[in-house]
Amino acid sequence: ETGVTQTPRHLVMGMTNKKSLKCEQHLGHNAMYWYKQSAKKPLELMFVYNFKEQTENNSVPSRFSPECPNSSHLFLHLHTLQPEDSALYLCASSQGAGTYEQYFGPGTRLTVT
Amino acid sequence: AQSVSQHNHHVILSEAASLELGCNYSYGGTVNLFWYVQYPGQHLQLLLKYFSGDPLVKGIKGFEAEFIKSKFSFNLRKPSVQWSDTAEYFCAVTNQAGTALIFGKGTTLSVSS
Numbered sequence: 363e364t365g366v367t368q369t370p371r372h373l374v375m376g377m378t379n380k381k382s383l384k385c386e387q388h389l390g391h392n393a394m395y396w397y398k399q400s401a402k403k404p405l406e407l408m409f410v411y412n413f414k415e416q417t418e419n420n421s422v423p424s425r426f427s428p429e430c431p432n433s434s435h436l437f438l439h440l441h442t443l444q445p446e447d448s449a450l451y452l453c454a455s456s457q458g459a460g461t462y463e464q465y466f467g468p469g470t471r472l473t474v475t
Numbered sequence: 476a477q478s479v480s481q482h483n484h485h486v487i488l489s490e491a492a493s494l495e496l497g498c499n500y501s502y503g504g505t506v507n508l509f510w511y512v513q514y515p516g517q518h519l520q521l522l523l524k525y526f527s528g529d530p531l532v533k534g535i536k537g538f539e540a541e542f543i544k545s546k547f548s549f550n551l552r553k554p555s556v557q558w559s560d561t562a563e564y565f566c567a568v569t570n571q572a573g574t575a576l577i578f579g580k581g582t583t584l585s586v587s588s
Contacts, residue, residue, distance in 0.1 A: 410575050
């Protein structure tokens with residue numbers, strides 16, 4: 363596998379479920395990101411991790427819980443989500459945080475019922 | 476806080492027409508600038524980037540962009556579009572702290588053959 367991979371690609375969950383999204387990068391990068399992409403809105407940065415440490419939390423509700431066990435893996439744990447959380451969740455990585463070009467995964471299409 | 480404006484929401488062109496997509500940002504300090512493209516059903520991928528030096532940067536597939544610091548702009552251009560350029564285009568700029576990217580809402584380009 364090359365680049366940035368995300369699993370699952372599609373997820374349907376009820377509001378009381380707990381699920382996790384997984385991202386893996388094979389680029390040797392040190393920074394990883396979660397974004398939310400909703401229709402008609404800009405990409406919303408959610409979290410930034412640099413060398414496994416969280417450096418940005420863009421006022422994300424606590425029902426979204428990120429985890430970065432190492433520089434290659436990033437998780438987004440989901441619990442008690444709302445229908446308005448339905449969106450495409452994108453993972454990205456870069457050499458370092460912030461100013462470097464980012465490489466994106468294909469995203470997980472999440473539907474909350 | 477840094478913000479990014481893409482004034483064109485949806486642009487419709489015929490093949491061989493020239494393209495210019497506008498991008499303006501608000502913070503006037505040192506910034507890195509990017510254009511990303513998302514073809515239907517594909518990942519977001521980098522078209523071109525500006526860090527420093529020549530303000531006219533060339534990217535993949537014949538795209539170029541000009542950084543005009545006095546106008547806080549980084550417009551994307553292509554002299555002659557093709558049907559395969561149909562995609563969504565996102566401008567991104569580093570935030571004031573240089574720790575993350577801020578994306579515009581995107582411009583959908585539809586090219587008819």
